[in-house]
Amino acid sequence: MRDDVEIAAWWPELRPELRQDFERLNRAWLEQYDLIEDIDRAVLQRPEALILAPGGQIFFAFAGPDVVGTCAAIWASEAVVELAKLAVSPSAQNRGVGRRLCEAVIALARRSGASRVVLTSNHRLTAALRLYRALGFRDAPLPADTPYVTADVYMVLDLGRT
Secondary structure, eight states: OGGGEEEEEOOTTTOTTHHHHHHHHHHHHHHHTTOOOHHHHHHHHOHIIIIITTTOEEEEEEETTEEEEEEEEEEEETTEEEEEEEEEOGGGTTTTHHHHHHHHHHHHHHHTTOSEEEEEEOTTOHHHHHHHHHTTOEEEOOOTTOSOTTOOEEEEEEOSOO
8 A cells, every 4th residue: 555645735725625534533543542632622623723823734645535544743842843643544554654644744844954753642552652663753751741631652753953
């Protein structure tokens, strides 16, 4: 599937309907693992305001016309990008789609001059954690100001910039 999947940045003025796919794909795994919180609901329902307006980006994976994955890049600070809301449909899992979405966020962070990419997760998301570690993320202490109650994993990828 790696070769027949296209990763593209979302431009809501061109494809407003993708907001539904962003919510659908993320809501599925959040509810499956009983991790959905009010902050998730807000981000999933208002990604233009909460991710894109502050300068972030949302990427989508397309297998033909079908949306099979999504991932967001959110500016956490001037030099730090948060990788967030990685979701891949069950039919496309274990085929490199999640890796390619993460790579798109990391490439955006590098191009934008960020010094690191961070993420929060949960220990039950073992496949995602394996992927993040394979991409070079390392475990770090969970920041005290983490807005997610269910987050118990924090990871950092240093990009070699200061």
